[in-house]
Amino acid sequence: MTAVDGNADQTAERSPSTAERAAPDETLRSLDPRVRYVWAMQALVAAAIFGALAGGVAYVVDPDYLWVGGLVFVGVGTLTVGLALARYRVWRYQVRSDSLFLHRGVLTRVRTVVPYVRIQHVDSNRGPVERVAGLATVVVYTAGSRGADVTIPGLTPEQAEALQERLKRLAIVAEGEDAV
Amino acid sequence: MRLDVRSVPYRAGESVTRLVWLVGIVLLTSEGTDVPPTLLLAGGVVAVVALSAGYHALYYRRFTYDLGDQTFDIRSGILSRRSREIPYRRIQNVDIAANPVQRALGIAEVRLETAGGSATEATLRFVARGEASRLQDELGRRTRNGTHDPTDERESATRDDSEPLYAITMRELLLLGFVSVDLRVVSFLSVSIPLLAPSLGDVLGPTRPLLVQLSPITLGIGGVLVLYTVAALVGGAVAVSNYYGFRLTRAHEELRYERGLLQRFSGTIPLEKVQSLAIKANVLARIIGYGSLAVVTAGYAPGEGGSQSAVPFAEGDRVRTLAQSIEPFEDPEYVRPPKRARLRYGIRYGVVALGVVGLAYTLVAFTPLTGAWWGTLVLLPAVPVAAHATWSARGYAVQDDYVLARNGYLVQREVVVPYHRIQTVATTASVFQRRRRLATLVVDTAGSGGHGGQDARAVDIDADVADDLRETVERRMHAAVAERREQFHRERTESLREEPSASGTRDEPSGPRTDPV
Known part of the structure; x- marks a missing residue:
């Protein structure tokens, strides 16, 4: 947990230099392309589970219908892998001067603005599949009721660390009144 | 202690x-x-x-507790010892509850709510009644000041100079019972009973000759009336036991309420901690011109929403006046969604209605159940009415200091959010919304009702308008936060200048902004 601590006087003293260092470059970025493999992998695992279930049921009903499992695997797999690729194409994030902007969602498009003043803390996670692919996820927490929703997947560990550090600094610079 | x-x-x-x-x-x-x-x-x-x-x-x-300089300290535990220090500034609500047995014994439970975590932060089980009130007063005072300041001792007479805002009358209590019936259940039953009534007659066997004389429709209407009466009586009993003797007072930037027939509750809501306001009224309450007001703080976990109700039932004007005395927003002029949203609701409800008709027909045709499946056709003419009702209930208003959103016809909910309380702003657009260039603007606060739909949501507004609003609301939020911060620092420096001796305690940082668990 990265505590965003705010002693008013100290922040006032160091804020100019910190602000310069943390000056965000406001390009709309997409995720690391390798995240497609992570998501496709996860989609295939889910499809395999579905396929095995369907195949099992079909086998119990009539051993001749085992191919149903394969069909389900191919069908679900195509659909979910397609969704994963589309998800990558849609995903964008932007580190603006006073807020983080996220654009995502295939079926439901979501554009979220997270002001730095509201950031409570920033985590970076690396799941097992992500570790294999050499990727990491940054999770930004706010006090809002849907706080943990703000995740940025598909970053390289260096990017994730830099983003986490930068968001933390920006949150300190933007020190607001007490959040709640 | x-x-x-x-x-x-x-x-x-x-x-x-x-x-x-x-x-x-x-x-x-x-x-x-x-x-x-x-x-x-x-x-x-x-x-x-x-x-x-x-x-x-x-x-x-x-178990010992202590009102320290900056924190409320609790030490407890038999096998594993636990020691907690809760900063006064972090306390959101202080509630007192006492059931009949506890009241007879003269003891009460005190609960402290903070924003962190999902459960109640600390519970004192149990202290004497007088001590409970004293703690409530004392904690309330220190939450406002952030510290124990002996020069403020004169404020300790809070109970005497509190200003009464609202007290429920017996009439309001009974009316509340009769309108607080879940309308969705009633409307579902009014459709399903005509369908199933004849089958029920079959099941009941001996009474069949009597039931046959009644047409499905009259039986259905009679059944709904009976059910509604039962539901209303139950609702009335619940309302009376929950809200009997409801009183709301305001003292020193703090709201305080008392309620309950058997189990007495009393709670405080520091005005400084108010995240948003919600004005709610179901269609029956609106017909007789009544509504309710809820004050949302970050203290309660989702599902505990009932306990933050500030005014359970009052005339609509009075509810609005009370709400405006807490957060001075202007009378809103709601902007409705574009008309193509109404078309969308029409299609949506039409599909549902056709589905119900199809299901009823299938049931009658392919199962032993018999009944007037065509009775459900009454849903079809209701579709455009329902679509218009849903559309007309929706709206948003963007004011200088507040953003408001209104939704729901059967249960209408207006949410008032001050800009400086906004946590995140988002627009969402589903596949169906994008087809009609519509989007939903979601303004999230730290209020605890997130799962209960207490967010301010401008549903199905024009996609471009939604994008603009997202940027506008964010800008105003930054301005409002900056202004509050400036005001806070100004007040702080002024108070430092006035009492240099107190600077030792006042100059402490306001604490980490992470959840104080």
Whole structure:
């Protein structure tokens, strides 16, 4: 947990230099392309589970219908892998001067603005599949009721660390009144 | 300070009564054994009572609380010791609850809510009534000041100079009971009963000749009326027991309420901690011109929403005036979604209605159930009406200091959010919304009702307008936060200049902004 601590006087003293260092470059970025493999992998695992279930049921009903499992695997797999690729194409994030902007969602498009003043803390996670692919996820927490929703997947560990550090600094610079 | 001594017998009694079912099991299973069951039982009961009395006596000995300079300190625990310091500034609500037994004993439970975590932060079980009120006053005062400031001692007479805002009348209480019926259940039943009524007649057998004389429709309407009356009576009883003697007062930037017939509740809502306001009224309440007001703080976990109701039931104008006295927003002129949203609702409800008709027909045609499936056709003409109702209930208003959103026809909810309380702003657009260039603007606050839909949502507004609004609301939020911060620092420097001696305690940082768990 990265505590965003705010002693008013100290922040006032160091804020100019910190602000310069943390000056965000406001390009709309997409995720690391390798995240497609992570998501496709996860989609295939889910499809395999579905396929095995369907195949099992079909086998119990009539051993001749085992191919149903394969069909389900191919069908679900195509659909979910397609969704994963589309998800990558849609995903964008932007580190603006006073807020983080996220654009995502295939079926439901979501554009979220997270002001730095509201950031409570920033985590970076690396799941097992992500570790294999050499990727990491940054999770930004706010006090809002849907706080943990703000995740940025598909970053390289260096990017994730830099983003986490930068968001933390920006949150300190933007020190607001007490959040709640 | 210790808990009240009377809490020991009460807590012991409570845990013994929880074990009563064990006695029942022993009674049932010990038949036929050699040991006389009564003796065994008596021994068991004595042992259990002694054990639990001992445990709770230890709990009492170990539990101490203390009003420190900056924090409320609690030390507790028999096997694993726990020591907590809760900064006054972090306390959101202080509630007192007492059930009839506790009231007879003269004790009460005190609960402290903070924004962190999902559960109540600290519970004092139990302290004397007077001590509970004293803690509520004292914690409220220190939450506002952030520290214990002896020069503010004059404020401790909070109870005397509080200003009454609202007290529920018997008439309002009864009306509340009759309108607080879940309308969705009633409307579902009014469709399903005509369909199933004849089958019910079959099932009931002997009474069939009587039922056959009644047409499905009259039977259905009669059934709905009976159900509604029962539901209203139950609702009335619940409302009376929950809100009997409801009083809302305001003292020193703090709201305080009392309520309850059997179980008495009393709670505080610091105005400084108010995240958003919600004005709610279902269609029945709106017909007779009534509504309710809820004050949302970050203190309660989702699902505990009921306890933050500031005004359970009052005339619509009065609710609005009270709301505006807490957050001075202007009378809103709601902007409705574009007309193509109404078309969308029409299609959506049409699909649902056709589905119901199809299901009813299938049931009648392919199962032994008989009934007037065509009765459900009444839904079809209702579709455009419902679509228009949903559309006309929706709206948003963007004011200088507040953003408001209104949704829901059967239960209408207006949410008022001050800009400086906004946590995140988002627009979402589903596939169906994008087809019609619509989007939903979601303004999220730290209020705890997130799952209950307490967010301010401008649903189905034009996609471009939504994008603009997202940027506008964010800009205004930054401006509002900056302004509040400036005001806060100005007040702080002024108070430092006035009392240089107090600077030692006042200059402390306001604490980490992470959740104070």
